[in-house]
Amino acid sequence: MAGPTTAERGARQKPESGSLRPPRAARLFRLRMLIILFLVVMATGGSVWLLYGSSWLRLTRVSVSGTRVMTDAQVREAAGVRLGTPLISLDTDEIEARLRRELPRIDSVEVVRSWPHGIGLNVTERTPVLILASGGKFIEVDKGGVRYATIPQRPKSVPALELTVTRSASLSRFGTTRLVREAARVTRDLPADVARDLRTVKVRSYDAVSLELSGGRTVVWGSSERGRAKAATLAALMKTAPRARHFDVSVPTAPASSGS
Template sequence: MAGPTTAERGKRQQRESGPPRPPRRGRLRRPRMVIILLLGVVLAAGGFGWLLYGSPYLRVRHVSVSGTRVLTGAQVREAADVSLGSPLISLDTDAIEARVRRKLPRIASVDVVRSWPRGIRLNVTERTPVLLVGNRGKFDEVDKEGVRFATVPEPPKAVPVLELTPIPSPGTRRFGTDRLIREAVRVAQDIPAAVARDTRTVKVRSYDSISLELTGGRGVMWGSGEMGRAKAAALTALMKAAPRARHFDVSSPTAPASSGS
């Protein structure tokens, strides 16, 4: 028996394989979609960049200041020298901070904050004087770090004046008076709050000979700047025990003494 002819075999294969498949349009659409997406990203990035740098809506219109006590907001703004109308995003906040601290030594720190959409906020912390040093009829304010940050014509209230009369010694010649001033600052910070209000003068003769002159002709021999907390506690207890005494010695806080009651 003869086998199927060539034509019959072709028809059979066509029936088994089914109708011809149309071309896949998805494969043709993918490159087009990628191009469209990339174009959208580029346009979005360009628009965002224009919004930050070219738009008139995100530019500096005002500078606010907080935290001042002695200085004024106008002084801080002048020192900051922020260019109004500049893009907010392009401002160098570190440079602004450096300018403020350089021009206004009274400021210990300043936090420069962008206040979107149109402002800059300067949060400043001023130095607080703990001691005054005489300077040709005026007074240099000294903070807790020993920094002389301002000269004032009149002494602020409740801030003691340093009276420096160093005894000639090898230590004084070697370190100068700066070390003695630092010790005086150290003592001034440790004076109890109730006593600090009445302290008029911190007298320094040497590293371990520091005394306090209080109102009412009273005095305190403090000694060195070491063991400040213990001396403060001893002085507080001593004044409670002998409220009429005029002289107190806490140079040795474990054996404090009072006299002149």
């Protein structure tokens, strides 16, 4: 039998399409991949060391802004951050929660990293809109009705809150906390010129809120509901009856004024 022809032998020896790389090219490829992998590992390890292990990016400075009544030292102490801590490892959400928990006077706070060595504690303090007397001291109440601080003396610029609520269905249903919040809501709805003259907010029940203004003037407000309508009605009523001393806007569609 005749053997394979020259063409057939050539076809057997010809590499098939998609065959493996030549040995030298394969070695160069593997070497290149190992070098790239080594550089990636080194870069990752260097970054981790820089952020967590080195002394370059550690906390050395804590700055505070926004304080009015509190001191910067109080805020730093309540934040509870240790100098020398890697900046990247600080839990800013936890620091913010701790500050609000430790210092009720804080309304809001933002903790910001200041690379490479600091953090900023940007606080906003609550502002009192009412003062509630209690046991010879005074409790500050903010616009949300939050009773957040007790002080020894009453600031003259802040209106007083008088709760004359007896044990009743209203007190059982709403509770003191709700009634304080409703009183604060009334102060938010007052016209600016009336708010400047406000001296006392009296609360007897949920729907029996009255105001004492400068000059011996009084306002029957009712509940805190429909506050904007009551505010607009009161402003108009005071313009049409400037000498009146008593105003009733508990039903804003049927206001009344009296006295001179």
